[in-house]
Amino acid sequence: MNENQLRNKFKEDLSELLTDIKYVITQGHPNPYAQVCADVLHEHNTRVFFLDRLLTILGWCLGPKGNVTEEARIKAETTRFMDYVGLNEDTNAPLMIFEAKAWGKPFVTARKPDDRRINEELIAAAICHVLDGNTGNSSPVINLWHDYIKQIIGYVRTMKDNNTHDTPCAVLSNGEWTVVFTNPTLTFITGKVSSRDIHTFNLNTYQSDADSLFNLLHRSLLTKEIPYPLRATQINEYIRADSIDSVYYGVHVYYEETGSRFHGPKPKILIYPVLIFQRSDGVFAIVSNSGENFPMDYVKNSNKNTSDLSEHLESVSSCLDELYEKCGGELNLTLEISPLNKFPGFPTKSSGPLSSTAIIKQIKNSYNEWFVVTGKEKHYLSDKPLIELCRFHAWAECRTENQANGVSAINTRSTSPRIIFIDSENHHCAHQAIFDRKKQNAIY
Numbered sequence: 001m002n003e004n005q006l007r008n009k010f011k012e013d014l015s016e017l018l019t020d021i022k023y024v025i026t027q028g029h030p031n032p033y034a035q036v037c038a039d040v041l042h043e044h045n046t047r048v049f050f051l052d053r054l055l056t057i058l059g060w061c062l063g064p065k066g067n068v069t070e071e072a073r074i075k076a077e078t079t080r081f082m083d084y085v086g087l088n089e090d091t092n093a094p095l096m097i098f099e100a101k102a103w104g105k106p107f108v109t110a111r112k113p114d115d116r117r118i119n120e121e122l123i124a125a126a127i128c129h130v131l132d133g134n135t136g137n138s139s140p141v142i143n144l145w146h147d148y149i150k151q152i153i154g155y156v157r158t159m160k161d162n163n164t165h166d167t168p169c170a171v172l173s174n175g176e177w178t179v180v181f182t183n184p185t186l187t188f189i190t191g192k193v194s195s196r197d198i199h200t201f202n203l204n205t206y207q208s209d210a211d212s213l214f215n216l217l218h219r220s221l222l223t224k225e226i227p228y229p230l231r232a233t234q235i236n237e238y239i240r241a242d243s244i245d246s247v248y249y250g251v252h253v254y255y256e257e258t259g260s261r262f263h264g265p266k267p268k269i270l271i272y273p274v275l276i277f278q279r280s281d282g283v284f285a286i287v288s289n290s291g292e293n294f295p296m297d298y299v300k301n302s303n304k305n306t307s308d309l310s311e312h313l314e315s316v317s318s319c320l321d322e323l324y325e326k327c328g329g330e331l332n333l334t335l336e337i338s339p340l341n342k343f344p345g346f347p348t349k350s351s352g353p354l355s356s357t358a359i360i361k362q363i364k365n366s367y368n369e370w371f372v373v374t375g376k377e378k379h380y381l382s383d384k385p386l387i388e389l390c391r392f393h394a395w396a397e398c399r400t401e402n403q404a405n406g407v408s409a410i411n412t413r414s415t416s417p418r419i420i421f422i423d424s425e426n427h428h429c430a431h432q433a434i435f436d437r438k439k440q441n442a443i444y
Contacts (some may be wrong), residue, residue, distance in 0.1 A: 011214075097225060232326035275335075
């Protein structure tokens with residue numbers, strides 16, 4: 001969906017959410033250990049009934065495969081747990097810290113009844129009070145809100161101190177009210193506090209302020225997502241010459257099954273050459289040459305009177321040369337291609353921020369497509385073997401050494417198991433030990 005469609009969908013879903021939560025509050029939610037329905041939502045129920053859904057309709061995905069970490073553990077002076085942390089899927093860096101409070105907890109309240117400052121100015125004053133090292137008893141806000149502000153400041157500072165991350169957005173919300181801090185690093189760390197960086201909403205204004213909520217908190221806008229495939233002519237929309245950290249050759253690998261089920265489907269691999277840019281903020285931009293692709297097929301080589309991948313590899317190389325020139329021309333820059341050992345790795349769910357060294361990334365929502373970073377090389381395959389005169393491309397030769405994989409030679413491509421290269425081809429290996437090692441790291 002484009003931005004307008006996402007915005008309209010959010011407004012529709014927000015209206016439904018507000019209707020549902022008003023019903024829950026009016027009727028009370030069931031408590032199996034009480035004789036009557038509870039009339040107060042505790043923090044857990046606030047999250048279940050309202051905040052989880054609010055984040056979902058804002059484009060965030062909760063759960064094990066999502067882009068939101070719940071109860072994220074951080075260590076500062078004491079171990080703390082942040083309720084929600086929205087992550088950039090390219091870098092695992094935090095995009096949003098979202099701290100939940102229980103429904104019914106009071107909105108920001110001035111300590112002195114005659115303090116008539118608007119909410120944003122009152123919160124700004126309370127932040128300055130905390131940053132100056134003052135205690136809650138002398139805060140311009142009630143003690144509860146003094147503690148809330150100390151808590152969110154601590155989270156933002158810890159993310160900066162421990163992980164060198166500047167968090168773009170921080171949120172306090174109990175559902176009935178929401179406070180969004182749009183420049184947490186400047187506000188909480190640098191100490192340049194401005195009411196312009198503080199935005200408040202409540203249950204009665206959510207619908208009328210839906211556009212503002214969308215602009216501040218929707219995942220698509222916080223991530224500033226770079227679409228794929230990105231054309232060379234689009235590159236200046238997302239990358240400036242002075243924002244490039246590194247550039248790599250790579251390929252988009254697509255596996256498919258072709259042919260009739262009656263005669264046995266055959267596997268096919270298409271290679272889409274790509275340039276992979278990494279910006280200084282860690283975000284990747286992947287540029288394709290108008291979707292040009294090349295089947296990975298052995299073709300008769302008239303010079304050698306054999307079949308090999310030379311034609312395929314030359315086509316991929318030529319396509320990357322053309323893409324390199326186009327991107328350099330758009331950026332008015334001579335691009336420097338970096339070696340593979342400089343690539344920081346695609347982040348993985350099991351790794352900490354930017355700690356992974358994976359050079360392969362499965363494309364989202366596809367089990368048969370991957371990005372493979374190749375560094376200065378233009379393909380993950382080579383036309384020339386690393387070991388000259390290796391006999392073990394042939395099953396019969398492996399059998400003589402009692403190291404053959406399987407009970408017979410593989411003479412046809414197969415989809416189950418997935419077999420692309422067959423007996424005696426340069427890229428086929430029939431050696432049992434090598435097969436076992438490859439299986440542990442297979443991408444398809």
